[in-house]
Amino acid sequence: MAKRVSTKDKILNAAEALFAEHGFEQTSLRQITADAEVNLASVNYHFGSKKALIQAVMARYLEVLMPALDRELIQLAEQPQVTTRAVFDCFRAPLNELRQVRKHGPTIFLSLLGYAYADIQGHLRRYTMDHFGDVMQRLLATLHLANPQLSPVDMFWRLHFVLGATVFAQVSGPALREIAAADFGEAIAADQVIDRLIPFLAGGVDAPTE
């Protein structure tokens, strides 16, 4: 009983794999449709344009991640003490839930996130704000609970440094893990990079200002 996969899903699956590896702009519809074993024109038929396809790929993950993250943040806010580290740990379970979407969902999603910010500046930011603005608001509020000494503008910048480190670690992840394995004989799984990352991020956010 081989299960029938729709053309639309074949495209989504092939596209996200190529996007995660090479970025959006550098992945052509011809590569995608060849990998998906569908006709070139079917992307425009089912999604309308390449841009809409990119959005559909991202939405599939965001719709799982964002509600899960929201639940974690609400739960955390009930605690008497909130630390920066605890806020970042809120991402662990939601990221893991992305495995429901795809086996290597967490890694794929973070790579996509990286390219989304690098390639189409503002485009994804607007989408995220429109659909999940309340979650982002809660994230900011919770981080402020943990760091009342940071002004909103300080927090704004530090959060983007956090995003940068995260995104870079994932986009360059395959290459970096290869180098690390060669130089230190120590191979770590893609999903474990996040374990190294979180303490770093918390330390950065908690750092005293200038």
Add this chain to the structure above:
Amino acid sequence: MAKRVSTKDKILNAAEALFAEHGFEQTSLRQITADAEVNLASVNYHFGSKKALIQAVMARYLEVLMPALDRELIQLAEQPQVTTRAVFDCFRAPLNELRQVRKHGPTIFLSLLGYAYADIQGHLRRYTMDHFGDVMQRLLATLHLANPQLSPVDMFWRLHFVLGATVFAQVSGPALREIAAADFGEAIAADQVIDRLIPFLAGGVDAPTE
């Protein structure tokens, strides 16, 4: 006495400005040669290929930054106490020296660095290691002085998180500063982002491991 600028330099100047703003892949030779007011074919004549032009643009900055950074690191190593923060502060003067190359050299260079890592993975890394491997070695050694508790592999990852945050902050810099100005009415200059960044980076590197 208008000073005569060679075609080669006109190309380099126009190219780096466009590269810094839009990235390498997304900047065409036609845009570059139009801005530089030179013929399209002159890029291939003087540099051989677009790839070689990219390398020439980066080299112009690296050849100023790296020796200056090396001097700072050597000087720092003579101090009795070395902190992570002090290591990162070593970048301030060398980055400022890039103004000799161009007025907004520091910002341009960091943007270029960002795109270099995002666009042509490994390509720039190899060039840097071939030409300035000794400086990178010294940087690692100095950071180890400041953080003897971190294993080499820990340091490897944290340094790349640092690179990611830096690069992202610069590449997304214009957009982020715009948003910050709109949301907080607080406009900060491009060169001041580094002042916000350094405490964050030092805090991240100094953070306790998992």
Add this chain to the structure above:
DNA sequence: GCGCATTTTAAACATGCGTTTTAATTTAAA
């Protein structure tokens, strides 16, 4: 000022891209 090497120019080349068109095919309801 001649003659050769260097540089600039305009044009074309080959390739790849996202998209559109038109016809063939499959699907599913009547």
Add this chain to the structure above:
DNA sequence: TTTAAATTAAAACGCATGTTTAAAATGCGC
């Protein structure tokens, strides 16, 4: 089974890219 809608397929379109070619212009030592 018939028929209309949805989907797939092949081909072409229009455009942009990096590169190459071959002629024209320029610079410069003699």
